[in-house]
Amino acid sequence: xxxxxxxxxRFAADHPWRVIVTWVAxxxxxFGAVAAVGGETRDDYTIEGIPAQLGTDLLTERFPETSGADxxxxxxxxxxxxxxxxxxxVSERLRAMPGAAQVTPPRVSGDGSITLIGVFYxxxxxxxxxxxxxxxxxxxxxxxxxxxxxVAFGGQVPENISKPSGIAEAVGITVALVILLFAFGSVVAAxxxxxxxxxxxxxxxxxxxxxxxxxxxxxxxxxxxTMVGIGVGIDYALLLVTRxxxxxxxxxxxxxxxxxxxxxxxxxxxxxxxxxxxxxxxLRLAGLPMFESFGYATFAMVGVVMLTSVTLVPALCALAGPxxxxxxxxxxxSRPDTGPTLTYRWAVRVSRHxxxxxxxxxxxxxxxxxxxxxxxTWPQDAGSQPESNTARQAYDxxxxxxxPGANGPLAVAVxxxxxxxxxxxxxxxxxxxxxxxxxxxxxxxxxxxTAALIxxxxxxxxxxxxxxxxxxxxxxxxxxxxxxxxLTATFADISDRLSxxxxxxxxxxxxVSVVLLTIVFRAPLVAVKAAAMNLLSVAASYGVLxxxxxxxxxxQLLGLPHAVPVSSWVPILLFTILFGxxxxxxxxxLSRVRxxxxxxxxxxxxxxxxxxxxxxxxxxxxxxxxxxxxxxALDPDVTVKMMGVGLATAVFIDATIVRMVLVPSTMYLxxxxxxWLPAWLGPTRPTPPNxxxxxRDGHDAREPRPVTTTAPPPPG
Numbered sequence: 073x074x075x076x077x078x079x080x081x082r083f084a085a086d087h088p089w090r091v092i093v094t095w096v097a098x099x100x101x102x103f104g105a106v107a108a109v110g111g112e113t114r115d116d117y118t119i120e121g122i123p124a125q126l127g128t129d130l131l132t133e134r135f136p137e138t139s140g141a142d143x144x145x146x147x148x149x150x151x152x153x154x155x156x157x158x159x160x161x162v163s164e165r166l167r168a169m170p171g172a173a174q175v176t177p178p179r180v181s182g183d184g185s186i187t188l189i190g191v192f193y194x195x196x197x198x199x200x201x202x203x204x205x206x207x208x209x210x211x212x213x214x215x216x217x218x219x220x221x222x223v224a225f226g227g228q229v230p231e232n233i234s235k236p237s238g239i240a241e242a243v244g245i246t247v248a249l250v251i252l253l254f255a256f257g258s259v260v261a262a263x264x265x266x267x268x269x270x271x272x273x274x275x276x277x278x279x280x281x282x283x284x285x286x287x288x289x290x291x292x293x294x295x296x297x298t299m300v301g302i303g304v305g306i307d308y309a310l311l312l313v314t315r316x317x318x319x320x321x322x323x324x325x326x327x328x329x330x331x332x333x334x335x336x337x338x339x340x341x342x343x344x345x346x347x348x349x350x351x352x353x354x355l356r357l358a359g360l361p362m363f364e365s366f367g368y369a370t371f372a373m374v375g376v377v378m379l380t381s382v383t384l385v386p387a388l389c390a391l392a393g394p395x396x397x398x399x400x401x402x403x404x405x406s407r408p409d410t411g412p413t414l415t416y417r418w419a420v421r422v423s424r425h426x427x428x429x430x431x432x433x434x435x436x437x438x439x440x441x442x443x444x445x446x447x448x449t450w451p452q453d454a455g456s457q458p459e460s461n462t463a464r465q466a467y468d469x470x471x472x473x474x475x476p477g478a479n480g481p482l483a484v485a486v487x488x489x490x491x492x493x494x495x496x497x498x499x500x501x502x503x504x505x506x507x508x509x510x511x512x513x514x515x516x517x518x519x520x521x522t523a524a525l526i527x528x529x530x531x532x533x534x535x536x537x538x539x540x541x542x543x544x545x546x547x548x549x550x551x552x553x554x555x556x557x558x559l560t561a562t563f564a565d566i567s568d569r570l571s572x573x574x575x576x577x578x579x580x581x582x583x584v585s586v587v588l589l590t591i592v593f594r595a596p597l598v599a600v601k602a603a604a605m606n607l608l609s610v611a612a613s614y615g616v617l618x619x620x621x622x623x624x625x626x627x628q629l630l631g632l633p634h635a636v637p638v639s640s641w642v643p644i645l646l647f648t649i650l651f652g653x654x655x656x657x658x659x660x661x662l663s664r665v666r667x668x669x670x671x672x673x674x675x676x677x678x679x680x681x682x683x684x685x686x687x688x689x690x691x692x693x694x695x696x697x698x699x700x701x702x703x704x705a706l707d708p709d710v711t712v713k714m715m716g717v718g719l720a721t722a723v724f725i726d727a728t729i730v731r732m733v734l735v736p737s738t739m740y741l742x743x744x745x746x747x748w749l750p751a752w753l754g755p756t757r758p759t760p761p762n763x764x765x766x767x768r769d770g771h772d773a774r775e776p777r778p779v780t781t782t783a784p785p786p787p788g
Contacts, residue, residue: 081334415687480534490553
């Protein structure tokens with residue numbers, strides 16, 4: 073792998089314009105294809121095997137007028153009752169919309185100021201392209217708008233539209249550029265990682281849109297993929313540019329420095345990227361089509377970013393030549409010897425009391441992870457959206473006018489071939505007798521009398537745990553042929569399935585990652601230890617999410633109206649992405665440690681030197697990734713907020729507690745056992761010269777080699 077990447081880097085250095093033109097041309101080709109055959113993102117909650125799907129399938133087959141998407145039109149007058157004539161006109165215009173199969177009679181609040189009109193479509197929400205569904209609703213409600221009546225839209229159709237703001241991306245990239253300028257002291261060197269990341273993310277975004285033209289891609293998938301793509305793209309390019317700068321400062325010609333960077337840092341980039349890709353494959357085990365689209369989208373993004381890093385970075389570095397050094401180079405050459413670096417001194421300090429430091433780090437991680445014991449998940453609903461969102465406005469108006477349960481009615485589908493129509497009245501009475509039910513609507517029967525639909529309104533909101541308990545009680549009392557469906561029931565079933573599948577996904581991702589690490593480092597203990605530490609950092613990030621969002625310790629600071637459950641989409645998605653990303657820093661650090669260990673044979677000095685040599689670059693890389701992810705906490709979508717906070721938290725923990733304390737302390741304690749390998753797999757390490765600890769190039773191999781700033785130090 074190292075030799076291959078060296079040849080790739082040398083080719084890119086010798087023919088930089090060919091490589092650059094190829095990637096730019098590919099960018100234009102991809103977006104040309106998007107214009108021709110690209111599609112729109114959309115959410116699809118068709119999930120085989122969950123209880124709610126049985127009711128949905130029954131309605132789809134026998135009562136299509138009620139089985140498709142739904143929408144709510146809420147009219148609110150601040151001057152009294154809504155004019156009945158306007159309500160009648162709006163209802164007629166709603167019935168005339170394409171795909172609208174049924175419009176419910178207007179429901180008026182007690183004071184008459186709020187009117188609710190429900191729309192049932194005979195087509196699924198995935199059949200709507202872009203904003204056409206909301207555009208039709210707005211056109212139908214135009215008479216009310218012209219009269220000065222406030223109109224808000226809720227339900228699946230308006231909630232299925234994703235409108236990225238671009239603010240999160242801009243914030244993250246801006247902060248990343250500032251950090252890179254600080255790290256390199258050169259505008260050219262700082263701009264290289266940003267340029268490479270943007271080209272890679274651009275092509276990756278185009279591939280996702282192409283994928284959406286042939287399959288269903290979740291509305292949130294491009295945002296999550298972009299978040300990860302920007303973070304890893306800048307980090308991978310940063311690592312390569314750093315090694316290139318080291319080569320230049322060591323006196324190498326630019327082409328040789330490029331090849332050397334690709335043969336060393338490039339290997340780490342490829343392995344780290346491959347680990348992320350393999351981890352994403354675990355999303356297929358979640359059992360949800362939406363999760364598969366998250367995996368495919370992020371897989372495409374990371375794959376493209378990884379390829380651009382090991383090809384485009386060498387080409388741009390070769391073109392830039394020594395200009396990447398900037399004015400900082402001369403200053404560094406004239407700087408006097410300042411002694412060991414701060415990271416070196418820290419590594420030595422930890423080595424003196426490794427057991428104490430290890431226990432302190434474990435205690436802190438367990439403390440951060442403790443809130444996860446109270447974790448409760450629920451797919452997001454309109455009540456957690458920003459107040460500027462029309463779906464949130466509709467949610468609040470319905471809550472104020474008709475009670476919290478009106479936002480999440482349960483749809484009871486009845487198979488009249490198994491349950492006689494004469495029992496519908498008794499069934500409605502039984503449903504209404506539950507203390508958790510606020511009301512039961514009259515049964516709707518299909519034209520041929522083979523199926524019926526009964527809407528049950530809980531006394532609590534859709535994300536309230538009491539609504540889930542009500543769902544369980546109702547299902548336990550219903551006879552054969554009666555199924556509870558609807559969005560609230562579907563979301564409850566999704567939460568249950570994801571909770572069940574979480575451990576399967578964790579097991580798969582951890583097992584594959586351990587195998588990959590063992591193959592690369594030929595050290596089973598190092599691989600198992602790395603996996604255990606990643607699990608701890610993921611658990612700690614889960615705990616922070618529970619405290620911030622579910623307990624509400626920081627919900628309002630993030631623009632949320634109140635505390636909300638952790639989104640059901642987040643735990644598995646966060647785990648698969650985090651486990652791959654967490655391996656980045658593990659790989660960067662262990663690669664340097666192994667390099668020194670193969671030379672010295674001293675497990676203690678190799679850890680000190682490896683930590684010291686990667687200190688600054690990993691800190692800068694982590695700071696960039698934290699900035700990118702934290703920027704996405706500004707996104708209006710609550711799931712994206714949670715992903716941003718969770719990813720930023722985990723990277724911070726990895727770069728500080730894990731990398732600076734837990735990894736070195738455990739490696740000191742294990743000593744030579746870190747690199748143990750069963751004899752049948754080969755020798756533990758090549759036998760270096762002077763194994764007895766003789767002096768190598770003027771330094772005793774048994775002592776850590778101080779890392780000073782006179783060499784001069786790499787920006788990492």
